[in-house]
Amino acid sequence: MALAGPAASEPVKLVKPEQYRARVVAAKKGRVVLVNFWATWCDPCREEMPALVSAAKAFSSKDVAVALVSTDSLKKTADVQRFLSSGRIPFVCWQAKSPDPQRFIDAVDKSWNGAVPYTLVYDRKGELVARLAGPQTEKSFGDAVRKALAP
Amino acid sequence: MKRRTVLAVVALGFASSLTAPAARAGALKIRAPAPDFTLPAASDGKAVALKDLLAKSKAVTVVFVATKCPVSNAYNTRMEALGKEYAAKGIPLVGINSNKTEPAAEVREHAEKHGLTFPVLKDDGNRIADAYGATHTPEVFVLDPKGNLLYHGRIDENQDDPQGVKSPDLRNALDAVLAGKPVPVAETKAFGCSIKRV
Numbered sequence: 001m002a003l004a005g006p007a008a009s010e011p012v013k014l015v016k017p018e019q020y021r022a023r024v025v026a027a028k029k030g031r032v033v034l035v036n037f038w039a040t041w042c043d044p045c046r047e048e049m050p051a052l053v054s055a056a057k058a059f060s061s062k063d064v065a066v067a068l069v070s071t072d073s074l075k076k077t078a079d080v081q082r083f084l085s086s087g088r089i090p091f092v093c094w095q096a097k098s099p100d101p102q103r104f105i106d107a108v109d110k111s112w113n114g115a116v117p118y119t120l121v122y123d124r125k126g127e128l129v130a131r132l133a134g135p136q137t138e139k140s141f142g143d144a145v146r147k148a149l150a151p
Numbered sequence: 152m153k154r155r156t157v158l159a160v161v162a163l164g165f166a167s168s169l170t171a172p173a174a175r176a177g178a179l180k181i182r183a184p185a186p187d188f189t190l191p192a193a194s195d196g197k198a199v200a201l202k203d204l205l206a207k208s209k210a211v212t213v214v215f216v217a218t219k220c221p222v223s224n225a226y227n228t229r230m231e232a233l234g235k236e237y238a239a240k241g242i243p244l245v246g247i248n249s250n251k252t253e254p255a256a257e258v259r260e261h262a263e264k265h266g267l268t269f270p271v272l273k274d275d276g277n278r279i280a281d282a283y284g285a286t287h288t289p290e291v292f293v294l295d296p297k298g299n300l301l302y303h304g305r306i307d308e309n310q311d312d313p314q315g316v317k318s319p320d321l322r323n324a325l326d327a328v329l330a331g332k333p334v335p336v337a338e339t340k341a342f343g344c345s346i347k348r349v
Contacts, residue, residue, distance in 0.1 A: 105340045115344070
């Protein structure tokens, strides 16, 4: 019997600013959570995605959860889904839903200026322990998660 | 609450993992003096000096722009319209392209193709983007005649639909400047493309 390929990407789900904390971060409680903010129009975001996929493979899903949050326009949900499916990106992906982007940015992290790619790492208790601004590598993603996992 | 979280993390010895976004460190503060610059216009290579623009204006709008960024491109028409409208009232608009991936020739072609008549200056080595702490495109800085920062942030909140804009932040700032009033909201944020630095 042939081995199954990677699971198809789950449908993109919308998240409002006030839901971010509970739905994207707290729902994974007990695990380190890495949240990557990206957009289909953002070249460095697309380019770093394989590094994030590789980095995640080094960790058990019991310990680490990865979530994506697309900052694309809500008119582009199909493009987001297409990118995730064609790249076989094995992460849950949310899409920011806010009439005013600033409300979403501030709900996520007041010190974030809104530039993507942007990655936040939360420890097992849900505390924010790392901010990774700009494009990352497999090593920098992995290092941030390892630090967050350290007791 | 967030402040407490950060302090707790520092106390636990994770300080080194909390890297503040680079933009924060260098970002200009409202009312602080903005660095002067003299940069070549992408159209003809002629030097444009901020201090010369300030000397003959009620304020100057500086916008960091890009040729390939869809967010910046979504604002081409709006930047051109705002540039024309407010230049006539004494507030010219100047674009700066700091992306290492977008050479002057490309910036010139892009401006011609999209009918941008305001000058777009080429910031080789992203020195001016660094001096201003600019991180996005598009990202706006409005300066008073002394070169002090009056407004920093987005053009408006709605990149998709110019007709559906509910928060015309740059326009509000420029109108306040012209009316001699304080800028109502001096700092805003928006999703945007990172400036491609050297």
